[in-house]
Each structure stands twice: as structure tokens, then as C-alpha cells.
Amino acid sequence: MARYVVQLAFDGDPRRLTARPAHREHLRRLKEEGRLVSGRRSCDRPGPARCLGRAGAGGQ
Numbered sequence: 001m002a003r004y005v006v007q008l009a010f011d012g013d014p015r016r017l018t019a020r021p022a023h024r025e026h027l028r029r030l031k032e033e034g035r036l037v038s039g040r041r042s043c044d045r046p047g048p049a050r051c052l053g054r055a056g057a058g059g060q
Contacts, residue, residue, distance in 0.1 A: 003037070003054050 030036035035054055
């Protein structure tokens with residue numbers, strides 16, 4: 001099974017906060033499906049968020 005890492009950097013645009021609840025719900029569903037291994041901001045310093053994902057057969 002393939003795994004991948006996504007690293008996100010934010011620019012401070014306040015519209016991001018409006019989308020946060022829906023984004024967190026989406027991540028929760030991915031975690032339940034086993035498609036998200038981990039997703040969080042760096043805990044030791046401010047900076048980009050990182051998500052570790054898992055791709056199933058056929059890239060699903």
C-alpha cells in the first residue's frame with residue numbers, strides 16, 4: 001500500500017478559518033476509512049501542517 005505525505009503552509013488569510021470545521025470533518029472521515037494515518041501541525045514550532053495518507057488499490 002502506497003503512503004504519501006502532504007505538507008501545507010498557510011498565508012494567514014482569514015477565510016481559512018471559515019473552512020476549518022468542514023476540513024476537520026473531512027479529515028475525521030478519512031481517518032475512519034483508514035486513509036489518513038496522521039494529520040497535525042508541527043507541535044514543536046509554528047509552521048506547516050503535515051498529513052500522512054495511505055492509498056489503497058487503484059489509488060483510492
